[in-house]
Amino acid sequence: MAPSADSIPAPAVQSAGVIGIGSLPNQRHKIVAKKGANFTLMVAGESGLGKTTLINTLFSTDIKPYQNPRTRHNPQPTRTTHISISRAHLSERDFTLNLTVIDTPGFGDFVSNKNAWSPIAEFLDDQHESYMRQEQQPMREGRVDMRVHACLYFIRPTGHTLRPIDIQAMKALGTRVNLIPIIAKADTIGAQDLEIFKERIRNVIRAQNISIFDPPENTDGSPFLPPPYALIASTQTHQTPSGPVLGRQYLWGIAEVENPLHCDFVHLRSLILRTHMLDLILATEETHYESYRRSQMEIRKFGESKARRTADNPKFREEEEALRKRFTEQVKVEENRFRSWEQRLIQERDRLNKDLEVAHASVKALESELEAMTLGAGSGRSTGRSLVR
Ligand SMILES: Nc1nc2c(ncn2[C@@H]2O[C@H](COP(=O)(O)OP(=O)(O)OP(=O)(O)O)[C@@H](O)[C@H]2O)c(=O)[nH]1
Ligand SMILES: [Mg+2]
Structure with missing residues (x-):
């Protein structure tokens, strides 16, 4: 009697290994490698904390050219006065990353900085809105997707705690984008104080219910360094006995950007560009974009233009x-x-x-x-x- 389909033992089919699905990841890799991956990163926070400098440090290139021609030879970033978008195609071993970096003007330039972050929140909403509108069109080729996958939020290294403006801004941005809190200029604060500061920030984030990007554990199951990440940014290289290093020169020595004993730069770069880029992209699509789409569907009819979200603006x-x-x-x-x-x-x-x-x-x-x-x-x-x- 011929065996019925039900009676075929499932493990035999799985172990045969002849279907070829095992090679799908390779095919997927080829497709992605051909098209290149798109990734959009934003920096936000108080003025003068090193946002522009970090962008250039992170991608080992002057992605954000220093705008003042007089300072070209002594590269010092000029103050960022408006939301600016830079694009770069980074290639490494046949793989291209289409990178978009969004630099934003810092808060703190006005007597009252209440709601200084709202243009950034609006910008994030506008990107979701634009993508949603393109999705509704009959022809969807050539869509422009500027949804932001990660926002590095810069915190002043006071050593105390989060300031009310940071709490407000982080609350508003965290519901729209994968927020990664950063302690800026970590070379200006001692190692012990830094650990205490990090713990205080974590406590405030928990107590205030601020939504931040919580990196899932590594593929080998080991936990990833929890945020916030303390950073030193610099595009200057300095000579040391063990070779040139990126860093900031002091009388006592060099605060090294890529030394994990000096700051968390290597962890952050690895999180964004290596271990968790896909998590960031998926969380943007599945959590932030979906939440924007759902909230808009509830308050407007099909084809109607964007409503002013007075409730949370x-x-x-x-x-x-x-x-x-x-x-x-x-x-x-x-x-x-x-x-x-x-x-x-x-x-x-x-x-x-x-x-x-x-x-x-x-x-x-x-x-x-x-x-x-x-x-x-x-x-x-x-x-x-x-x-x-
Ligand atoms: N000590 C120290 N200084 C830094 C660091 N990163 C940047 N700076 C300096 O801080 C100053 C301001 O840097 P920017 O990159 O312009 O800061 P920004 O946050 O983009 O400022 P706005 O555009 O005004 O919001 C510059 O003089 C940088 O050299 C750092 O990690 N440590
Ligand atoms: Mg700037």
Whole structure:
């Protein structure tokens, strides 16, 4: 009797190894290698913390050219004043990475830095919006995908704790993008203080429920260094007995960028470019883009343009609040005006009533006077008649 399909033992099929699916990863690799991978990285945070410098350190190239021609030979980054986008194609062993880097202006340049991060949040939303709109078109080839896969958020190395503006900004950005907290200028803080600072930041992130990118454990099951990552950024190389190193020169020696004993630069570079790039891309697609798409589907009809998300856009929330306040004040002013007008009207009525009463009284008095006169005259005439008779 021929065996039924059900009776074929499954392990025999799996172990035969003749189907060829084992070579799929190689094919996949070829496809990806041919097209190249797209990856978009953003930096954000307070002004002057080394965001632009880090971009150039991270990719060992002046991806973000220093804009001031006078400083070209003494490369010092100029202040970033607007969101700027740079692109580079990095190749390594037949593999191309289409890299987009988004540099953002730092916060802290204004007296009030409330909601200074909202243009960045809007930019992130706009990229999701643009991708969603392109998805809805009949022709989807040539889509431009600028969704941001990771945002390095720079924290000032105060050694204390996260500042309120950082908490606010991280809360808003963390729901839109894979947020990776960075302690900037780690060469300016001692190793022991740095560890305490890191722990405090982790505690605040937990307590404030800030959503950050939590790197899944390595493929070998070993845990990855947890964020925040302390960084030293520099594009300058210095000579040491063991060869040239990237770093910052001090009287006491060199703070080395790529030395894991000096900072977490190597860990971060490995996380972004080697071990967790795919996790970042998938989390962007499955978590952040999906959450944006779902929230938009709930509040608008098909084809309708982007609605202002007043509920989570503090700028609009503030404007709305100010408008409501102005309206309430205006109503109060009008109410007061109406009350005093009503009061005046009542006073006028009372005055007129009084006048009326006085007029009434004088009419009454005149009437009684007239009556008395009439009576007086009447009695006088009858006397006269009797006299005539
Ligand atoms: N000590 C120290 N200085 C750094 C580090 N990274 C950058 N700097 C210096 O900090 C200054 C500001 O660097 P930028 O890269 O322009 O900072 P930014 O965050 O892009 O500043 P904005 O564009 O104004 O937001 C420059 O003088 C850098 O040389 C670092 O890791 N350690
Ligand atoms: Mg800058």
